[in-house]
Amino acid sequence: MRTDTPAAPFLDVLTVQDLAVEFPVRGPLFSRTTLKAVNGVSLHVAPGETLGLVGESGCGKSTLVRAILGLNKPSSGAVAVGGRNLAGLLNGRRRQERARIQMVFQDPYSSLDPRLTVHEIIAEPLRINGQYTAAAVTALLEQVGLTAAMGQRKPGEFSGGQRQRVGIARALALKPELLILDEPVSALDVSVQAQVINLLQDLQAELGLAYLFIAHDLSVVRQISHRVAVMYMGRIVETGPAADVFTNPQHPYTKALMSAAPVADPDKAASRQRVVLTGDLPDAANLPSGCAFRTRCPQAEASCAAVVPSLLPPVPTQVDFPVVSAHQSACLLVHP
Amino acid sequence: MTQQLLPAGTQVPATAPTDPDIQGTPATPTPAKRKGRGTSPAFVIGSAMLGLVLLLAAVVPLLPGFDPFGQDLSAAMRAPFTDPDHLLGTDSLGRDLLSRLSLASAVTLGIAFAVVILNAVIGTTLGMAAGYFGGRLDSAVTTLADVNLAMPVVLLLIAVAAVTGPSATVTIVTLGLTYWVGYARVSRNLARSLRHRDFVLAPLTQGGGHGWVIRRHILPNVFSQTLIIGATDIATIVLIESSLEYLGLGVQPPVPSWGSMIFEGQKYLGSNPWLAILPGLAMFLTVAGAQFVSQRFTAEGTTGALLRKGRTA
Numbered sequence: 001m002r003t004d005t006p007a008a009p010f011l012d013v014l015t016v017q018d019l020a021v022e023f024p025v026r027g028p029l030f031s032r033t034t035l036k037a038v039n040g041v042s043l044h045v046a047p048g049e050t051l052g053l054v055g056e057s058g059c060g061k062s063t064l065v066r067a068i069l070g071l072n073k074p075s076s077g078a079v080a081v082g083g084r085n086l087a088g089l090l091n092g093r094r095r096q097e098r099a100r101i102q103m104v105f106q107d108p109y110s111s112l113d114p115r116l117t118v119h120e121i122i123a124e125p126l127r128i129n130g131q132y133t134a135a136a137v138t139a140l141l142e143q144v145g146l147t148a149a150m151g152q153r154k155p156g157e158f159s160g161g162q163r164q165r166v167g168i169a170r171a172l173a174l175k176p177e178l179l180i181l182d183e184p185v186s187a188l189d190v191s192v193q194a195q196v197i198n199l200l201q202d203l204q205a206e207l208g209l210a211y212l213f214i215a216h217d218l219s220v221v222r223q224i225s226h227r228v229a230v231m232y233m234g235r236i237v238e239t240g241p242a243a244d245v246f247t248n249p250q251h252p253y254t255k256a257l258m259s260a261a262p263v264a265d266p267d268k269a270a271s272r273q274r275v276v277l278t279g280d281l282p283d284a285a286n287l288p289s290g291c292a293f294r295t296r297c298p299q300a301e302a303s304c305a306a307v308v309p310s311l312l313p314p315v316p317t318q319v320d321f322p323v324v325s326a327h328q329s330a331c332l333l334v335h336p
Numbered sequence: 337m338t339q340q341l342l343p344a345g346t347q348v349p350a351t352a353p354t355d356p357d358i359q360g361t362p363a364t365p366t367p368a369k370r371k372g373r374g375t376s377p378a379f380v381i382g383s384a385m386l387g388l389v390l391l392l393a394a395v396v397p398l399l400p401g402f403d404p405f406g407q408d409l410s411a412a413m414r415a416p417f418t419d420p421d422h423l424l425g426t427d428s429l430g431r432d433l434l435s436r437l438s439l440a441s442a443v444t445l446g447i448a449f450a451v452v453i454l455n456a457v458i459g460t461t462l463g464m465a466a467g468y469f470g471g472r473l474d475s476a477v478t479t480l481a482d483v484n485l486a487m488p489v490v491l492l493l494i495a496v497a498a499v500t501g502p503s504a505t506v507t508i509v510t511l512g513l514t515y516w517v518g519y520a521r522v523s524r525n526l527a528r529s530l531r532h533r534d535f536v537l538a539p540l541t542q543g544g545g546h547g548w549v550i551r552r553h554i555l556p557n558v559f560s561q562t563l564i565i566g567a568t569d570i571a572t573i574v575l576i577e578s579s580l581e582y583l584g585l586g587v588q589p590p591v592p593s594w595g596s597m598i599f600e601g602q603k604y605l606g607s608n609p610w611l612a613i614l615p616g617l618a619m620f621l622t623v624a625g626a627q628f629v630s631q632r633f634t635a636e637g638t639t640g641a642l643l644r645k646g647r648t649a
Contacts, residue, residue, distance in 0.1 A: 069541045070541070071537060071540060071541065095543045096543075098541075098543075099542065099543055102541070102542070103538070103541050105534040105537075105538065106534075107534060110533045110534045110535065111533075111534035111535050111538060112535055113535040113553055115556060115557065121535075124538075124539055124542070124544075124552070125538075125539070125542035125543070125544075128539060128542055128543050128544045128548060129542075129543055170538065170542075173542075174542060174543075
């Protein structure tokens with residue numbers, strides 16, 4: 001768990017405001033409904049900070065990321081980079097601003113074109129933006145712990161950890177301020193995971209990078225994150241400093257998530273209380289009324305069906321103000 | 337991961353590093369990763385067959401005495417190897433059969449190549465666009481392909497030829513616009529499967545447009561597949577073109593083609609069967625040779641790695 005504060009906690013690199021992404025789906029017979037994959041998400045990442053985004057598969061993490069990167073069109077809400085709303089910018093300018101956010105993909109096997117050499121893969125973003133020099137590619141290779149000679153090989157000759165290093169080098173090519181890391185180590189062996197995490201932490205210290213770190217492995221999130229946001233069915237249900245959220249989870253979903261994470265100490269593991277959820281994720285095209293979690297919540301009450309809980313306590317929206325990292329949760333039982 | 341690339345039965349060296357990532361050293365390159373290529377007997381025989389036909393088309397016109405049109409009724413209907421002036425004999429008008437066969441090969445192969453290239457360009461472009469962009473464009477192209485398959489090409493060609501008069505151009509354009517469905521299907525499916533791969537998404541998040549992605553990542557991966565279909569299609573088109581020539585649609589006399597030579601020759605099947613057998617033999621060498629050669633691509637294809645899923649690619 002990190003207790004250090006980010007280097008320059010001013011003007012957020014990334015601000016997401018009430019973002020919603022909907023997909024049309026076919027209902028029974030000829031009816032059409034919309035699937036709300038992301039349903040009013042707000043988050044912000046300050047320079048040099050790591051925000052861990054946690055949630056089970058299908059909760060909308062990837063859709064959120066795709067919307068931030070401009071691969072999905074949001075149905076409402078805004079994405080701002082460096083405080084500038086991308087929606088208001090002309091295409092060329094928007095592309096330029098968006099380049100300040102770069103992505104490291106989950107699967108290091110499908111994220112590298114098998115036909116190209118590693119040098120060419122890393123050179124691609126530079127070529128697109130007319131900044132290519134061989135020296136720049138070599139510098140990027142060395143920055144992630146590879147050698148210039150390795151650039152002449154194809155991805156097929158590299159191990160998973162090395163491939164992920166190539167993916168990181170490609171993401172660093174355009175000198176971003178924020179990296180979106182979509183489960184960057186979940187496809188790797190545990191021993192290699194630690195090396196990649198260490199590399200990411202070194203790069204953060206060296207370059208002042210901010211990370212939006214998406215994962216379902218809580219121990220990894222705990223190790224690397226300053227703050228954590230927990231997502232369930234397209235909404236953020238709890239957010240706050242990593243230390244607070246991990247030691248004192250408030251939302252019943254977060255509690256269940258934390259109790260599902262394995263504990264290394266068998267004595268502790270035996271004594272702690274497990275919260276086991278029943279049932280499957282609800283159908284995203286047909287969400288329960290009120291709190292989306294109430295169908296699986298061990299503490300749900302009748303009132304939970306009536307109101308959609310919002311994140312409380314409220315935090316003043318800051319513009320050029322040090323990050324307020326309040327511990328918020330969206331549950332009627334916690335905030336009646 | 338690299339071990340999956342080894343051919344069955346290869347011993348993995350016992351000293352293989354257990355964790356190559358620690359020092360950042362690359363995984364050891366696998367020795368003897370692929371078998372020597374081009375050594376299969378089918379490929380050698382196929383190349384020889386195709387080579388013979390190409391030699392016929394390209395070299396014979398350079399020989400002295402090349403004259404596919406000159407008639408000499410006094411020397412008509414000679415059998416092969418009976419007249420030193422006409423190595424393969426003469427036809428009913430006394431025209432040199434070797435010269436005519438050579439010109440016919442050039443004509444038929446020329447038409448076939450033109451048709452295949454036209455097909456490949458149309459099919460790959462439509463298929464790639466449909467698979468990559470999806471949506472309405474995809475439905476439109478798929479429907480067009482289905483309609484195309486249902487179209488009786490020979491009847492269409494007869495109809496077109498009735499209006500414009502038969503010619504090589506009409507054959508090329510009509511066949512070129514109707515046999516692209518195979519290319520479209522394959523490139524559509526490949527583009528569809530590639531579209532959501534992360535290596536295609538990455539440049540889109542880094543300022544690249546769809547044109548960049550198609551040029552750099554979709555087309556090169558689709559192109560090798562197009563080559564494979566093209567190699568097999570040459571044979572099909574040669575057969576179709578020859579049957580059309582046999583029916584009198586296509587290049588007009590006195591310019592010969594294999595199909596029209598067989599048509600003329602069959603009248604004399606009893607007296608001089610060579611008139612029909614020789615162009616038939618050239619056709620057989622081309623079709624069988626193309627099939628043998630293309631086997632190499634389909635067996636251990638150039639993009640086999642891609643098709644074997646991304647993991648070992």
